[in-house]
Amino acid sequence: MTIAGTHARMPLRRSRSGRNRFAAVIAAVALILVGCQNGSSSSDHGRQELTVAALPLTDSAALYLARDRGLFAKEGLDVRIRPVQQSIQALPALIKGQVSVIASANYVTYLQAYEKGTLDLRILAEGVRIAPHMMDVLVPKDSALRTPADLAGKKVAVAVLNNIQSLTLNAILDAKGAGRPVYRQILFPQMGPALERGQVDAVHAVEPFDSAIRGELGARVLLDGDSPPVQGLPASGYVTTRDFVQKHPKAAAGFRRAIEAASEIAAQDPGAVRAELPKYTKVTADQAKAIHLPTYPATADPAQLRRLVRLMRDQGLLEKDIDPAPLLAR
Template sequence: MKRLAALAAAAALVLVGCDGGGKPPSGDGRQQLTVAALPLTDSAALYLARDRGLFAKEGLDVRVQPVQQSIQALPALLKGQVDVIASANYVTYFQAYEKGTLDLRILAEGVRIAPHMMDVLVPGDSPLKSPADLAGKKVAVAVLNNIQSLTLNAILDARGAGRPVYRQILFPQMGPALDRGQVDAVHAVEPFETAIQGESGARVLLDAGSGPARGLPASGYITTRDFVDKHPKAAAGFRRAVEAASRLAAGDPGAVRTELPKYAKVSAAQAESIHLPAYPATADPAALRRLIRLMRAQGLLEKDVDPAPLLAK
């Protein structure tokens, strides 16, 4: 489990030593921003924008704080200790917006779901042979009632299959939990999925990026209305840099595969085989409405949310 241990170490860093949002300029005059991010393929545009000088071009000095779950960074965002959350699971943040916990603004889109960017994995010798076998079985997800269960339920419903019972287990611990028989299957995303298959001998039971899940917006770059109002130039510059990096990622997957080992603790060889998500250049209210309709259908939102006013200009 050496590779999974490395992934866990990367994800286990917590938000410490952060200053308030809208930090003063750094020594070279660039405005400092702190961005919380998961070590997932979702965050590739963030790191490409940083390492290719796209943030610097916009006058920004972006510092990245790794976290295990994007929701862990929400209190820090509300306190102004981080300015943006990357790899932010839309389901969580639309729920927070509906409850009034977060005055949400979406700076840029992160990724949309593509085939095999996340899969349901089972042990190599598992008796589970088809998605229908998941009914009533224990399946690990990183966060309960979130994008993983939302999309898997939609896939299984479309097939007329029964739903599983979900257990919350962080991505770095999914492989060991599967090995110990604590769960029957894990719903893993890249790059953890590739690591689990390589080290645990797990096999794919279901492409969790297929059917009704395919093309759904999964994550974005989230901030608050207060930050956008107080720092409109920084917010706009951040969006332009991420969108430029997303176009790069979409047009040159090799750039993503080169970047991944720098922040996700996967080897260059593993990065070559990872299934990448789709990197949209701009956020699309129509695509977000599709996600919101699915959330409403499964009871994850009580009322419709119009995403258009939430997109920062």
């Protein structure tokens, strides 16, 4: 999970309600993809150019596989990838048409935007589903926290407040009858330093930061993020707008086919993902061998996405039920 440039540290602050905070973020976030004038255009060699914003996570492996194995080119597409630190940072650019697609897009954020009418969402393809130890709650090796129940009232770092990490961790703790922690927003690259300095009691880290924090700090796993009842839950996807799908149906369909083909490669050959990771993250080839990978579904499943919607409803992150089936671009 590398992110180009210097990583600015996020301030620690208390969460507002998920819906209020989402509106505040959309109002405040500045456009960060400077220089991207259009998300889609024709290139000199006849292929359609698409700008895709992506987090450099294991979630994005299919995107890079599709690019590097010529799957996009086969579909007549020239895909340009723009790294971002949070998928929500690219939302204004997607709304304005300055990027065509957001990869590794946290479904929670985009379903909230759809419900609010901020974004006319379409899901081109699934990204990943949660798998064992692809994200863990980590604590210092000498921490007094020994069981999930010990997290009650403690400070836990998540990359985005009121999102997939807190959503799933709350569900796991609720199922165990344990109390919930207090969440602090800290970007993934800063979680290790924050844990080391004692700014938080635990971090909810995603690969490859999960492995990096364990390796560098000797942090131990307190809880596997793939615990019941969120095992196999869809975590992220490739999202766009209805406007893009309507104006560029061939490009949208070609992008989906390329990602689904790359996801099938990733699912059948984890070694292909491990070979790809050092190209767009800071992990070495040796480190990539030990990383816990997510599940890469070859096709989107509305039934699995409904599980996510139900969890969001249960925790007040959505006001009404959303049927994800009509949002899947076919």
